[in-house]
Amino acid sequence: MYDLIISDIDGCLSPEDSSPLNIDKLNLVAEHNRLAFAQNDRPKLTLCTGRPIPFAEGLCRLLQNPSVPCVAENGVWLYDPSCNGYLMDPSITDKQLEMVHEAELFSLKTYRKDGVTLQPGKSASVTLYHPDPKVLQRLAPELQQQFDQHGFEFRVSLTLFYINCDLPQITKASGIDRLLEVTGIDPSRTAGIGDTSSDLAIAKRVKTFGCPSNAIDAVKQVADFVSEHEQIDGVLDFMQFLMDQ
Structure with a gap:
């Protein structure tokens, strides 16, 4: 038997856009x-x-998880529901946090004209x-x-509606x-x-990896x-597939 299922949110438990959550299906989970x-x-x-920790915390509570930590912001945070704990990855330095703030301001000033928002x-990331x-x-x-020209050390990746800019040592893995x-x-x-490129990190850490039909080809492979x-x-x-094993 498996002890734990680790699930992405956007494109899996919920739509990535602003569509309403399917409460009936979430209630089954x-x-x-x-x-x-x-x-x-x-x-x-x-x-x-990759969602911010308040979003992850809220869904964690909704899904009746009282004690197993969840990963938020693509690995920056663990939220521990057993003690209401917020645990940032200890490898993140003060200098990197300052860089994140500078990159946020740069991104907003540079791409606001294109209709981009943060x-x-x-x-400890920029999205x-x-x-x-x-x-x-x-x-x-x-x-x-x-970012490379300005010395901002980030890994840039795409989802459907977001560009995620993560610190090099921080991943879902x-x-x-x-x-x-x-x-x-x-x-x-x-x-x-999972369903997008950032979820390949989940695949590398678990015994069995699955994806919904809307996943990108690289994830399906x-x-x-x-x-x-x-x-x-x-x-x-x-989940039913795992229960049948």
Whole structure:
């Protein structure tokens, strides 16, 4: 039996755009978690997301997870619901935090004219938003070049509506490493699900990796299970697949 499922949020448990959450389907995940913590007869589910920690905390509570930490901001934070703890990766330096602030101001000044805004709530990363994915696809290579020229050390990656700029040592994989260290969970008893390039880091850390049908091709190629269903229906499908093992 698996002990833990590590799930991305955007494109998996919820749409990446501003569409309403599917409360009925999320309630199925929450009921699974409630039984998992009460009976220890199925894998618990926690989160690994690029979203800011308040978003991750709220969804963690909604999904009835009282004690397993979740990974937020692509590995910057662990949120520990057992003690309401907010644990930043200790490798992040004061100098890097200053660089993040400078890069935020630079990005806003440079790309505001293109209709780009910053996703609020990030502490040690920079995330740019635009409602048109084509604009982000055009800007991402230029942004990486600009950062390199200004000495801003970031790894730049794309999702559908966001450009994520993360510190070089911080990934979802580094966040999962910390999660497994504090919980003592055996990596060979874990599963994970994701849909975009940042979730390839989840695939590298778990025993079994799945994805919904809306995942990008690079994610599908490494997945052990590719659901026929999109987003949260794909997550529920993967959960059932794991329960049937």
